[in-house]
Structures are given as structure tokens and as C-alpha cells.
Amino acid sequence: MTLPSAVAELLQATPTTLLVGGAWRDAEGGATFDVHDPATGEVIAAVADASAADGAAAMDAAAAAQDAWAATPTRERAEVLRRAFDLVTERAEELATLMTLEMGKPLAESRGEVTYGGEFLRWFSEEAAHVNGRYQTAPEGTLRILTTTRPVGPCLFITPWNFPLAMATRKIAPALAAGCTVVLKPAALTPLTALALGQILLDAGVPDGVVNIVPTSSARTVTGPLLQDRRLRKLSFTGSTEVGRALLKEAAGNVLRTSMELGGSAPFVVFADADLDAALAGARQAKLRNMGEACTAANRFLVHEDVAEEFSRRLAEDFAGLTVGPGLEEGTDLGPLVSEDQRDGVHRLVTAARDGGARVLTGGEPVDGPGYFYRPTVLTGVAPDSPVMVNEIFGPVAPVTTFRDEDEAVRLANDSDVGLAAYVYTADLSRVLRLSERLEVGMVGVNTGLISNAAAPFGGVKHSGLGREGGVEGIEEYLETVYVALPV
Incomplete structure (x- = not known):
């Protein structure tokens, strides 16, 4: 070229x-x-x-x-x-x-x-x-x-x-x-x-x-x-x-x-009282920034069972409408992953999730042609112990699982050796304060998908x-x- x-x-x-x-x-x-x-x-x-x-x-x-x-x-x-x-x-x-x-x-x-x-x-x-x-x-x-x-x-x-x-x-x-x-x-x-x-x-x-x-x-x-x-x-x-x-x-x-x-494996937690429009916008931002190749990227989507179906459907619709292409081209929403190895590693995680019973709502495969492109992907019915939930994805893949109550959400969120960032969507201020104390991470984004700022301390706990x-x-x-x- x-x-x-x-x-x-x-x-x-x-x-x-x-x-x-x-x-x-x-x-x-x-x-x-x-x-x-x-x-x-x-x-x-x-x-x-x-x-x-x-x-x-x-x-x-x-x-x-x-x-x-x-x-x-x-x-x-x-x-x-x-x-x-x-x-x-x-x-x-x-x-x-x-x-x-x-x-x-x-x-x-x-x-x-x-x-x-x-x-x-x-x-x-x-x-x-x-x-x-x-x-x-x-x-x-x-x-x-x-x-x-x-x-x-x-x-x-x-x-x-x-x-x-x-x-x-x-x-x-x-x-x-x-x-x-x-x-x-x-x-x-x-x-x-x-x-x-x-x-x-x-x-x-x-x-x-x-x-x-x-x-x-x-x-x-x-x-x-x-x-x-x-x-x-x-x-x-x-x-x-x-x-x-x-x-x-x-x-x-x-x-x-x-x-x-x-490393990070940020949980993105959506409660039943969340503003779903805001949560969906935040999910796109926290997941797809840098094609998902960010240590702060939302890695695991934990969504309350009452809103999980709507959230997943709308997220898949949003992802399906994005333009994947070279970063220098106008109108591109998602560029390539950084290397062939990185792209192939992402696809292996998606394949393992599918083989384990996850449902692919959109994406789930590389883009044909030159370059290392991968289609933005939404998975539902993902087991909490699936490799795509346990490993840092570093790609445009959003695996969704559900929870019933706050205690289960915290347990799932903290079930990781790493603890860099977490995202929480809820209208309950008391819950926000509780979760900021209970989540084992160094940074918490509340009703926002963007947390990095030069004036803020960046870092994590545990193996992060x-x-x-x-x-x-x-x-x-x-x-x-x-x-x-x-x-x-």
C-alpha cells in the first residue's frame, strides 16, 4: 500500500x-x-x-x-x-x-x-x-x-x-x-x-x-x-x-x-435501577476505547437479571452498527488490534466461550482481509469461570453474565487476582458508597465509562x-x- x-x-x-x-x-x-x-x-x-x-x-x-x-x-x-x-x-x-x-x-x-x-x-x-x-x-x-x-x-x-x-x-x-x-x-x-x-x-x-x-x-x-x-x-x-x-x-x-x-479485569456492574441509556453509552466507552486494548477496559459485564436481556440486546445492536476499518480513514469507529497474535488470542477466548455454551449476539469473528481486525462482539450466557471472564481480553469483546443482588455482584466482581478498576451504574448513592468500600480495586467509575485523568491517582490493588x-x-x-x- x-x-x-x-x-x-x-x-x-x-x-x-x-x-x-x-x-x-x-x-x-x-x-x-x-x-x-x-x-x-x-x-x-x-x-x-x-x-x-x-x-x-x-x-x-x-x-x-x-x-x-x-x-x-x-x-x-x-x-x-x-x-x-x-x-x-x-x-x-x-x-x-x-x-x-x-x-x-x-x-x-x-x-x-x-x-x-x-x-x-x-x-x-x-x-x-x-x-x-x-x-x-x-x-x-x-x-x-x-x-x-x-x-x-x-x-x-x-x-x-x-x-x-x-x-x-x-x-x-x-x-x-x-x-x-x-x-x-x-x-x-x-x-x-x-x-x-x-x-x-x-x-x-x-x-x-x-x-x-x-x-x-x-x-x-x-x-x-x-x-x-x-x-x-x-x-x-x-x-x-x-x-x-x-x-x-x-x-x-x-x-x-x-x-x-x-493487568486488569474490570467488572462493569449494572444494577436494576441504573439509567440504561447512560450504562450503554458507558459500556461502549469503557469496552471499546482503544479497541478494548486497555488495562482499564471493562472486561466482565455483570448485569442485574431484571435488565440483563434488554441491556445485552441494545449493546449488541450498538456494536453491530459500528464501522471497523483503518484508523486513518474517516468514519472509522474501531481500528485493528495491534498484532496477529493479539487478534488470534481474542478469538480463542471467544471460541472457548461459545464452546462452553455462550451465545454470540453479534460479532464473534475476525474480519476477512489484510490487517488484524476483529468484529465488536457481545456474548451472553457466559459462565463466571469461562476463560473470557477470567482472562484479560484486550479486545472488543463484551461477555455478559447476571447477578441477583448486591452481595452476589460484589462476590463476582472481586473474584479475580487483579483489581485495577471497576465501573458501577446505579441511582442509589448509598450503594455507591458501600461498593467503593467493598470492591477490591484501586479505581471506581460511578455512572461513567471514563476514569483516567492526569490529576487523579492511577493504580490498582492485588496483582494489578x-x-x-x-x-x-x-x-x-x-x-x-x-x-x-x-x-x-
Whole structure:
């Protein structure tokens, strides 16, 4: 397929090499790997493939820049982040187009991610100068207690493919605001957006070595040695629970500070008193954003038995009317899944549910032709222990099961090893308060299908991870507390 000239020019202008010490450079030996358009399966770029030596060079640069960046006044760090926000806003269409090309989401959603991702730069530019300590007298009256903070030090960030801009800014912005330097290893499926962000950060005035970016086709080759480097002080990872567990084991050897944003299996709970129009709109938003490839995506639909039939029927009608196609085409509601493996994994879950007795109201199959498209799907009569209920789907599939009362809804919702997000639709405020206390998740959306916001703490409980990103809590992940004891 021949790309439009403007798109081809954008790809030509986008960095495809490593960012190390403020300079763009080839990988060791000139190694590269291909980046594909999931709408066609065709190669759109060849990107530098970092080696262990390249990772070490990035760590050298981050360590060399750490003291000077930590000593930079917070106002100056804030102004750099604010300039980065302005440049992201200015280059929004280019960034959105890159995301759609390498990840697949419709252009309208990519534009939304640019706005969301940019907000982390603006939010933490405002938080940089608001880090406080405290002063008090010890209860015994024998000491004055002074606490202050300092940056944790060089950080390693490993980001996923599903939100290639926002997952990078959500980590980089608080780290830079706190005075930490960074080595970023973006996902091999979607490195172009991260590299474009690297150029923006340079243009915004980020000093050499403060942000280093090392895409690679072999994550373990690069990150393994870095996790053992005594100069590294912080690891932040967004991805699967399985990989997160392995990284935690490695990080333990170096006693690293860690932030882990891992898997989700969000229950979407609809009570009999819910506004069904609002619940259906929220279901579409919570399920189909990013083609369902989001850790906060509604994964299990738990609907009160009195309204389940109507809810399922109307949801299927809505899904059946959506347009599936390349993200760059106008009128596209759903783009492709990110890879053939991802599409095939989704179909295996749907097939297992069907074989287990579930009924397919709409969809249930891949789209014929090039690219990795899957039809938006609604399943009913799904057993609570069906693989499509137990596993994170990461695709446009809505499995529906029913409950009789609040206690059963809570039991079903909490019947998971992970606990990132939940969605609740009800008109009962008392129920909302009860459920916010009983649901084993880190975030609850009440009568809304969209919960992510740069000003809010993002994170989960159980096997969904450790720590929080965003909000006033986000910068704390990159600060050490120092206690100074003074005699009275």
C-alpha cells in the first residue's frame, strides 16, 4: 500500500535511532527492527535495535546527568515540562497520526491520547514546585524533626504498546519534575511515538542525558543488565502481571524502588435501577476505547437479571452498527488490534466461550482481509469461570453474565487476582458508597465509562500492581524522604 505523501513525509521526519546523552545515534552494529502498520501488516519503519551495550551507554548518560538535574531549581524543571506540553499540543496531529500508524487506534482516539498524554506534562510542571517537607517538635520535647525530600535517582521506564504517548509522559513527567533522570525502553510494537516525544523533550530544553530512549526487539537483553546496575534507583513498568512479577524478582536483587501498573479485569456492574441509556453509552466507552486494548477496559459485564436481556440486546445492536476499518480513514469507529497474535488470542477466548455454551449476539469473528481486525462482539450466557471472564481480553469483546443482588455482584466482581478498576451504574448513592468500600480495586467509575485523568491517582490493588501514577501522589514515587534530627 502506498502511504499518502504527508504521512510518508511524517515517517521520514520521525527519529528512528537511539536517544543517548542528548544525541541521536545508531544501535551497536547498526542493528534495526521493523515496525508494522496493524491495519495492513506492512512495514512502515526500521528502528534502531538497542543492545546491552547501548543500554549501558544510556545508563551512563543518565547517571552523569543526575546530579546537575537534581540541583536544577524546580521552577526551571517546571518550565521545561511546560514547554514540552506546549510542543505536544502544537504537534498534536503529527503525534496522533504516528500513533494510529503504529498502534491502529482511530485517529480521533489518537488525538484524545495526545490531549491526555500532554496533560501529564502540564500537571507535573505545576506539581514540581509544590513538594513539601515538614517541621515539628518530637513528643518528648527533646528533638526538632525536620523532613525534606530528594530525587530517588536514575529511573528505568518500560512502557507498553497500547498508549505509546500517555504511558511515556505519565512516567517521564513526574520523574523530571522530581529531579530524576530517565532511561525509557518503549514497546517494540510502537516505538515511533516515544522517539517523537524524545525530540519534543530535546526541543523543550531537557538537558543532555536527562532523558534517554532505547527501543529494542529484545527487552530482556537491554533491561536485564540495567536492573543490576547499582546506579539505577527506580523501575516503573506498565504491562502484564506475568512480566511484572518477573521484573519485581529482578528488581529485588538491587532493592529498587518499583512502580508496577499491571493487568486488569474490570467488572462493569449494572444494577436494576441504573439509567440504561447512560450504562450503554458507558459500556461502549469503557469496552471499546482503544479497541478494548486497555488495562482499564471493562472486561466482565455483570448485569442485574431484571435488565440483563434488554441491556445485552441494545449493546449488541450498538456494536453491530459500528464501522471497523483503518484508523486513518474517516468514519472509522474501531481500528485493528495491534498484532496477529493479539487478534488470534481474542478469538480463542471467544471460541472457548461459545464452546462452553455462550451465545454470540453479534460479532464473534475476525474480519476477512489484510490487517488484524476483529468484529465488536457481545456474548451472553457466559459462565463466571469461562476463560473470557477470567482472562484479560484486550479486545472488543463484551461477555455478559447476571447477578441477583448486591452481595452476589460484589462476590463476582472481586473474584479475580487483579483489581485495577471497576465501573458501577446505579441511582442509589448509598450503594455507591458501600461498593467503593467493598470492591477490591484501586479505581471506581460511578455512572461513567471514563476514569483516567492526569490529576487523579492511577493504580490498582492485588496483582494489578504497586504505587500510583498521576495526581498529587504521582510525584511521590520519585522522591526519597530524608529525616534530620535537631536538638531542642
